[in-house]
Amino acid sequence: NDRSKTIPVCYHLEPFREGSKRWQEIKTHKRTITDGDIVNFANLTWDHFYAHTDITSLxxxxxxxxxxxxxxxxxxAAGLFVYPNKGPVAANYGLAECRFLRPIYHNDTIYVRLTCKQKIDREQxxxxxxxxxxxxxxxxxxxxDELVAVVTVLTMVQKKQTVFAEMTSESIAQYLNKLTEKSKPQWGSFTPQHMIEHLEYTYRIASGEIQDFEIATPEKILEKVHSTLYNYKKMPQEYDFPLAEKSEIEKLKHPDLLKAKALMLEARTEYLAYFKENEDARTKNVVFGELNRFEWYLLERKHLNHHFEQFGLL
Structure with missing residues (x-):
């Protein structure tokens, strides 16, 4: 849109390229600095230097x-190039090489010209x-058009997530419609119904219905394991769920796959309702420890992608 042309700080990391014409000398809209702006900033910061507050001393x-x-x-200046909505820009990471070249007085108008100087990758x-x-x-x-200040601004920008399909009620229903009793796993020993009942069980853990278990991950590595929820890496294909007993792999709780699907979706609805009503709640996960609503969303996305890929639904 027109606003994104003058506010480039609203994109994911991937498109940015130093030297690219797209990210060179981008001009923002203009802003007029008022007398009230200066006085309010002085009061807000307690910076009452005479040039800002006492015009009789000039x-x-x-x-x-x-x-x-x-x-x-x-x-x-930042207000002229910062996109207000929540998006891929995670944080202001700092300033460098800042210089003020000439004064700006009340009723002066400013604008900013931005050029992408460098893109730096970093580990999650x-x-x-x-x-x-x-x-x-x-x-x-x-x-x-007189230059009044120069600054290097560092912004932390999120990478675009392209590994996992987003899981909505509509997309989940579409994937489940593809799953039949004859569907074969590409790895592991789950049957289609075992997989669906496993997902139902996980949703009941997420909603707090099932919490009578201990976290299996050792405390000394729990923080590191917990942080893997935030990366864009797939779950390992061969993994033994800590709460599952291998001797019970053949035991199914529901009469058929159709019933299992219905109960899984019911459990998901209850999980979503729980966190809608309890936004600040945290519930235990046996592997990742206590999770908040956003972390359960991350886990659901990884987990469903893992098992839907297991049965060739993705």
């Missing part, structure tokens, strides 16, 4: 009028989605 100084704080110019860490750092060279100009 004689003999380098300032001609009430002058905007340098850090307010940076903040106002802890409870962060995979991301990298984009360095932007920012130039702040006044209405006469």
């Amino acid at each position: 004689d003999g100084s380098i300032f001609e009028k009430r002058t905007a704080h340098g850090y307010f110019i940076l903040a106002a 860490r802890g409870t962060e989605l995979p991301s990298g750092i984009v360095k932007w060279y920012g130039e702040v100009f006044d209405a006469e």
Whole structure:
């Protein structure tokens, strides 16, 4: 859209390329700095330097009028290129090479020109989605196109998730419609109904209905295992679920696959309702420890992709 053309900081990491014409000298919209802006910023920050707050003391100084704080110019500049909606930009990662070249006075107008300076990959860490750092060279100009400030802005930008299919009620129903009693696994010993009953069991754990178990992952590695929920790597194909008894693999709880599917979907509905009513709740998972609503979403996406791929549904 038109706004994204002047606010490039709203994309995932992959498209950014230093030297690409697409990301060079992108101009933002303009903003006029008012007297009230300067006074409010002084009160907010307690920076009451005379050039910002006492216009009777400007004689003999380098300032001609009430002058905007340098850090307010940076903040106002950021407001011109930061996309407000939640998206792939994860955080402001810092500033570098900042210089203020000339004063900005009240009623002056500024705009920013951005150029992608560098893209840096980084390893996924802890409870962060995979991301990298984009360095932007920012130039702040006044209405006469005079350069007033330069700064290098570092933004943490998430990588686009392309490994897993998103799991919605509609897509899950479509995948389940493909699953029949004759479907064969590409790995593992599950039958179609075993797999569906396993998913139902997991949803009942997620909703808090089943919590009478101990976390199987040792405490010393639990944080590391927990953090794997946030990466874009598939689950290993051959994995023994800690709460499953190998001797019970042939025991099915429901009369047929159709009934098992219905109860799995019912358990999923209860899981979604639980976290809708209890947004801050955390429930135990035997492998990953205590999970919040977002982490259960990440696990559901990985888990369903794993088993639907197991039976060739994806």
